[in-house]
Amino acid sequence: MALVAPTTHAKPLESPCGGCVRRSHCMLQALNHAAPDGRGAHSQPDLPVTSRLLHRGDFLYEQGERASNTYVVAAGALKVWTGDASGDQQVVGFLSQGDLAGAELTRDGRHGSTAQALDTTSVCVVSTHKLMSALAGSPAAARAVFDSMGARLDDMANLLLRVGQKNAEQRLASFLVGLLDKQRHLGLVTDRIELPMSRADMASYLSLAVETVSRLLTRLQGAGAVKVQRSHVDVVDLELLRSLAGQSAERHRLH
């Protein structure tokens, strides 16, 4: 049976949308079916969507590049990272199935970060300009795009909360719990995690040192919460994992 984790056996879409397994959940579909209650498609011509296949290490887009396309991840996984003038890099998110990509924009309309494939990955590509025109035909689609961006904002806020208020162990545990929640949301298995990213990526994302991530994975395993074998993590005790993720060591509050 093997309900696989999102990054395993990723396949390119032969024909965009038409053969897409996620079609019914995709925000772009709202454009072609403006009235989900069955009142039928409107006259708006279909939005041209193309598919692009990436291999491990390939860039979907790079920071500073003129941002002309918007993307939806169909299969696989990407990391999104920002760099600055002094060479520091920071992973700010991991994207998987269904996530919107390419929307973080600098004031002058360039990509504010870089998206890089962690694995064989397939994305749906649409011209941002055409997407905006297409939204004109469909409040429901506008809403879907707005909501996707809103969800990413919420994700980042939660990441900031974790990095700012939780200790290293809590950060790592809640990272794992977050991955499980995401998998459940996508209808995948929730007792196992396949980590598509390196320890260094996890460390950057959680603002920790690689050594700390490694030590803590060992510790979580020792505590009986998970069983770790390289990039393969079995969830042994989800409740324990959640509790390790949760409580903070009574830090300062804002009134």
Place this chain on the structure above:
Amino acid sequence: MALVAPTTHAKPLESPCGGCVRRSHCMLQALNHAAPDGRGAHSQPDLPVTSRLLHRGDFLYEQGERASNTYVVAAGALKVWTGDASGDQQVVGFLSQGDLAGAELTRDGRHGSTAQALDTTSVCVVSTHKLMSALAGSPAAARAVFDSMGARLDDMANLLLRVGQKNAEQRLASFLVGLLDKQRHLGLVTDRIELPMSRADMASYLSLAVETVSRLLTRLQGAGAVKVQRSHVDVVDLELLRSLAGQSAERHRLH
């Protein structure tokens, strides 16, 4: 003369939009003037915009609340923070003139964070539902909203970069530089900052302890970069401040 900082002497708008000083820069205006090149307004009825006045401490919206409105800050300042089950709170952003608010959405359509006035603040309120319908009439407006959200995503990514990769001094310095950049972008003074938020808010935003923020402000002053008097900061040496904000690993820090 006194070009004041954005939060001083904030006034409510007597009549939304019509009398708004920022009218020409407002993303909502794109809705009423879909063709900026002068081809004239289209038939789309005006989007109903109301104004709301907040006083220090008032909530614009609260985390968990059903998200039905979207906001644009007209004057004043707000802090945006997220909390979690264990009571931890984290300031994830400060909003001022022209910023979009209320767009961080949980999966079930609720506000993912709380927005609270730091000062007397005026915001423009529009129903998200009506906004989405209105965007149907104007790709340019859809683009403006998309870009605003994209800019907030970029802001958060940069905050993550700072918190993850910079030491305390660099974080504080780049926070100040960021405020100056924002002020310059709005056409305000760039040699002076009026901090509308408490030290605790700054500390949370930068993921530092209040004591550290206080100590570092003293240190930046000692280095001759700024002159601090409570919430009033004079920029003495912008280049120095920038250099203190910039480089990461290199130990050219103060004594």
Place this chain on the structure above:
DNA sequence: CGGTGAGTTGACTTGGATCAAATGAAGTGG
């Protein structure tokens, strides 16, 4: 199998948190 890079483990150091106490500013009401 030797080489290479990722991951783990151990020993030691330190930046910034925490604890504690003083000082300052802004009321409040007598």
Place this chain on the structure above:
DNA sequence: CCACTTCATTTGATCCAAGTCAACTCACCG
């Protein structure tokens, strides 16, 4: 106008969680 409370901020002294440095193991690959 001044005594008194309250809360924000600053300053000082100490400590520890996580970073850094270093050595080793493991998987994978030509």
